[in-house]
Amino acid sequence: xxxxxxxxxxxxxxxxxxxxxxxxxxxxxxxxxxxxxxxxxxxxxxxxxxxxxxxxxxxxxxxxxxxxxxxxxxxxxxxxxxxxxxxxxxxxxxxxxxxxxxxxxxxxxxxxxxxxxxxxxxxxxxxxxxxxxxxxxxxxxxxxxxxxx
Amino acid sequence: xxxxxxxxxxxxxxxxxxxxxxxxxxxxxxxxxxxxxxxxxxxxxxxxxxxxxxxxxxxxxxxxxxxxxxxxxxxxxxxxxxxxxxxxxxxxxxxxxxxxxxxxxxxxxxxxxxxxxxxxxxxxxxxxxxxxxxxxxxxxxxxxxxxxxxxxxxxxxxxxxxxxxxxxxxxxxxxxxxxxxxxxxxxxxxxxxxxxxxxxxxxxxxxxxxxxxxxxxxxxxxxxxxxxxxxxxxxxxxxxxxxxxxxxxxxxxxxxxxxxxxxxxxxxxxxxxxxxxxxxxxxxxxxxxxxxxxxxxxxxxxxxxxxxxxxxxxxx
Numbered sequence: 001x002x003x004x005x006x007x008x009x010x011x012x013x014x015x016x017x018x019x020x021x022x023x024x025x026x027x028x029x030x031x032x033x034x035x036x037x038x039x040x041x042x043x044x045x046x047x048x049x050x051x052x053x054x055x056x057x058x059x060x061x062x063x064x065x066x067x068x069x070x071x072x073x074x075x076x077x078x079x080x081x082x083x084x085x086x087x088x089x090x091x092x093x094x095x096x097x098x099x100x101x102x103x104x105x106x107x108x109x110x111x112x113x114x115x116x117x118x119x120x121x122x123x124x125x126x127x128x129x130x131x132x133x134x135x136x137x138x139x140x141x142x143x144x145x146x147x148x149x
Numbered sequence: 150x151x152x153x154x155x156x157x158x159x160x161x162x163x164x165x166x167x168x169x170x171x172x173x174x175x176x177x178x179x180x181x182x183x184x185x186x187x188x189x190x191x192x193x194x195x196x197x198x199x200x201x202x203x204x205x206x207x208x209x210x211x212x213x214x215x216x217x218x219x220x221x222x223x224x225x226x227x228x229x230x231x232x233x234x235x236x237x238x239x240x241x242x243x244x245x246x247x248x249x250x251x252x253x254x255x256x257x258x259x260x261x262x263x264x265x266x267x268x269x270x271x272x273x274x275x276x277x278x279x280x281x282x283x284x285x286x287x288x289x290x291x292x293x294x295x296x297x298x299x300x301x302x303x304x305x306x307x308x309x310x311x312x313x314x315x316x317x318x319x320x321x322x323x324x325x326x327x328x329x330x331x332x333x334x335x336x337x338x339x340x341x342x343x344x345x346x347x348x349x350x351x352x353x354x355x356x357x358x359x360x361x362x363x364x365x366x367x368x369x370x371x372x373x374x375x376x377x378x379x380x381x382x383x384x385x386x387x388x389x390x391x392x393x394x395x396x397x398x399x400x401x402x403x404x405x406x407x408x409x410x411x412x413x414x415x416x417x418x419x420x421x422x423x424x425x426x427x428x429x430x431x432x433x434x435x436x437x438x439x440x441x442x443x444x445x446x447x448x449x450x451x452x453x454x455x456x457x458x459x460x461x462x463x464x465x
C-alpha cells in the first residue's frame with residue numbers, strides 16, 4: 001500500500017516540477033510579442049494610480065537605493081542594466097520611460113502575474129517608489145549617453 | 150529492527166551488493182537537490198517572510214529555487230525533548246504557482262534519529278493582481294510516519310502527549326493525508342496580516358476531516374531601503390508574531406483537546422541570498438508543548454529553471 005502511493009505521488013511531483021521548469025521559460029519566437037503584451041499592462045493602470053506622484057521624487061538617496069533594490073530583485077529578469085533579460089523586457093524602452101511614476105508603481109505592486117512578473121507588494125511602499133525613481137532615472141542616463149555620442 | 154539486507158528491493162540487484170538498495174526515491178531526490186547549491190550559484194537576494202507556520206500570499210519568483218533547512222526544538226513532558234528537522238525545496242513554476250518538496254526527520258533525545266517522511270505541496274494564486282485580501286489555494290500531499298514531529302501545522306486534536314511515545318512505536322504508524330489551506334493575506338503600510346484556515350483528510354483508514362488554523366502579523370523594521378548594500382540595515386529584518394493551533398475534527402469541532410501556540414518570529418534577509426529565521430514558541434494550554442524554539446536557514450537560487458533548461462539543451 002505504501003509504495004503504491006509513494007511512487008506515483010513522487011513521480012507525479014517530478015512531472016509537475018519538470019512542467020514548472022518548462023513553464024518558466026519563455027519562447028524565443030514569441031519574445032517581441034510577449035514584450036509588447038507586457039508593456040501593454042502599463043496602459044491598464046487605473047487613472048487614480050496613474051496620477052499618483054512619486055513621494056520620493058526629491059529624495060537624493062532614492063535613485064541609489066532603487067538601484068540597489070533593482071540589482072537585488074529585478075536584474076535577474078530585466079538584466080543588470082535594465083535593458084532586458086532572460087524573462088523580462090527592457091525598462092529603458094520608451095513604453096516604460098514615457099509612463100507616469102504612478103503607472104510604474106501600479107505595475108510593480110500588482111505584477112503581471114499571467115505573464116510571469118510576480119507582485120512586488122512584498123516590498124514596502126517606500127522601496128517600490130525607490131525602484132520607480134531608479135527606473136525613471138534610466139531615461140536621463142540614456143539621454144546623457146546619446147548626447148555624448 | 151530491520152537490517153539493510155532484509156529490506157533490499159529485488160528490483161535493484163546490482164546495488165544489493167553494495168547494501169544500498171534501501172535508498173528510496175525521496176532520498177535520491179534529496180541527494181540530487183542537495184547538489185543544487187554547487188551547480189547553481191545564487192544571483193539575487195531573498196525577501197522572505199519571517200513565519201514558520203503561517204503563509205502569506207507571496208509565492209516564489211518564477212524560475213527561482215529556494216532551498217531551506219528548518220529545525221524545531223521542543224520540550225516534552227512525560228517523555229524526551231526532541232529536535233525535528235526538515236528540508237524544503239521550493240520552486241516558482243510561474244508567478245501564480247509554487248511547488249515544493251519537504252523531507253522530514255527528527256531526533257528524540259535518549260531515543261533515536263529517524264527520517265519521518267515527505268510532503269509535496271503546491272500553492273496557487275487565485276487572483277491576478279493585488280487586492281485588500283489576497284487568496285492563495287494550498288494543496289499538500291503528505292506521506293509521513295506518526296513519528297513526524299516538525300509541527301509545520303497543528304491540526305485536529307494534536308496534543309503534546311502524542312509525542313511522548315518512543316520512536317520505535319510511533320514509526321510503525323503511517324499517515325497519508327491530503328491537506329488543504331486557504332491562505333488569506335493582506336499587506337498595508339508595510340504590515341502583513343495573514344490567516345490560514347486548514348482542513349486535512351487522511352486518505353486511508355476512513356478517519357474524519359481535521360481542522361486547524363494559523364495566523365500572523367509581521368513588518369520590516371524599516372520601510373525605506375538604504376542606498377548602500379548592507380547586511381545589518383534595519384530593512385533586512387522582518388519581525389512579527391504568529392499563532393497556530395488545532396480546531397478538532399468533523400465529529401468534534403472546537404477547542405477542546407487541542408493545542409495552541411504563540412510565537413514571535415524574526416527573519417534576517419541578507420543581500421547574499423541567505424535568510425535566517427528564529428522563533429521561540431510558547432504553548433498556550435496544557436495540551437501544548439511548553440516551549441518550542443524554531444530556527445531556519447534558506448538560500449534562494451534565482452534563474453534555476455532557465456539554467457536547468459539550458460543544461461538540457463533548451464532555453465536561451
